[in-house]
Amino acid sequence: MIVIQPLPAVKVPLLDLKPQTLALAGELTSAFTRVLNSGRFILGPEVEEFERNIAALTGAKHAIGVSSGTDAILLALMALGIGPGDEVICPSFTFFATGGCVTRAGATPVFADCCPASFNLDVKDAARRITARTRAIIPVDLFGQVAEMDPIMELARQHGLAVIEDAAQALGACYRGRRAGSIGDFGTFSFYPSKNLGALGDAGLLTTNDDELAAKARLLRTHGENPKYFHHLVGGNFRMDPLQAALLGVKLPHLAEYTRRRQENAAYYTHELGKIRGVGDRVILPVAYPHNHHIWNQYTLRVTKRDALRSFLAEREIGTEIYYPRPLHLQECFAVAGRTPEALPVSERLAEECVSIPIFPDLTRAQQDFVVGAIADFLAETA
Numbered sequence: 001m002i003v004i005q006p007l008p009a010v011k012v013p014l015l016d017l018k019p020q021t022l023a024l025a026g027e028l029t030s031a032f033t034r035v036l037n038s039g040r041f042i043l044g045p046e047v048e049e050f051e052r053n054i055a056a057l058t059g060a061k062h063a064i065g066v067s068s069g070t071d072a073i074l075l076a077l078m079a080l081g082i083g084p085g086d087e088v089i090c091p092s093f094t095f096f097a098t099g100g101c102v103t104r105a106g107a108t109p110v111f112a113d114c115c116p117a118s119f120n121l122d123v124k125d126a127a128r129r130i131t132a133r134t135r136a137i138i139p140v141d142l143f144g145q146v147a148e149m150d151p152i153m154e155l156a157r158q159h160g161l162a163v164i165e166d167a168a169q170a171l172g173a174c175y176r177g178r179r180a181g182s183i184g185d186f187g188t189f190s191f192y193p194s195k196n197l198g199a200l201g202d203a204g205l206l207t208t209n210d211d212e213l214a215a216k217a218r219l220l221r222t223h224g225e226n227p228k229y230f231h232h233l234v235g236g237n238f239r240m241d242p243l244q245a246a247l248l249g250v251k252l253p254h255l256a257e258y259t260r261r262r263q264e265n266a267a268y269y270t271h272e273l274g275k276i277r278g279v280g281d282r283v284i285l286p287v288a289y290p291h292n293h294h295i296w297n298q299y300t301l302r303v304t305k306r307d308a309l310r311s312f313l314a315e316r317e318i319g320t321e322i323y324y325p326r327p328l329h330l331q332e333c334f335a336v337a338g339r340t341p342e343a344l345p346v347s348e349r350l351a352e353e354c355v356s357i358p359i360f361p362d363l364t365r366a367q368q369d370f371v372v373g374a375i376a377d378f379l380a381e382t383a
């Protein structure tokens, strides 16, 4: 008999999805049973209903359920006809998929720097990188705060560029009253379990207000075929599972509550951490702009002695993560032989200073107090 030793209990995990999932266990099981009994395991009514709900939530005209947030970005690029010879500008300080998909589409990613306060694309730096080959910009709503969409859309309009909003971390977030994913030509979302609305596996979604782009993306989602076995375009298999759609449909009515709790947790951290000596100097708190409705997928600090703080918290069984330890312009896979990548000082500095602390909806006040106390101890000891 194999005895599985339980992992030692961590005092404050970075993310604990069990309370959220177990609270809905009955409904999730019924949704699973419904799909099982339907015998329909590819697309169909479960996916269509979920698409309608996300279109309503984001205010976008069309929502297209896909296999992952990564595939949503690739599909958007394909639907826009972006490929070899084209350049696409995206921030360097982001999750890999933002830039990786540009290369997968056959185009060249051009990395721009970001703003140290918001962590989002530095629009002026992006503007400097526009060439005759630039076709699109992919702003990212990092950690749940929408990028500076008005100047980005204005820049895109001036240069005739498409805009794909990588809103993987920002479902339900707003920019000046407009929802993430409803502003650019496409919005892309992820339901990776750690996102604010997490599937029980991989899933993603594409939004657009453009009927033609929506039709093309739907065609490309299933090998560009219509009818079956007659191919207008070379697409791929980018479909969302009806099982994930059904499970996400159970969690979706609770998204507003999950987000509200994340916002409360963020406000509590900002209030409590703000009282500590050294905060604002050796530890810098994240900023939510008043014109943004931030959904706090992550609460990310900037810390001069980041790695020391991380070890200090790990000793107290407090989970943390570094999003992201290496900016994309310095990734080996994007290296061009014989060329040293241009420095992007803010992205490089953030990769050394950023650390995300637990913010998930079921985090308790006692756990938050423990995290705040540990950060205070660290700052006192290292002063």
Ligand SMILES: *Cc1c(COP(=O)(O)O)cnc(C)c1O
Binding pocket: 068, 069, 070, 071, 094, 095, 097, 098, 140, 166, 168, 169, 189, 190, 191, 192, 202, 203, 204
């Ligand atoms: C999660 C994420 C993605 C990719 O989503 P997957 O569903 O994991 O493929 C893309 N961009 C950003 C910014 C993300 O956070």
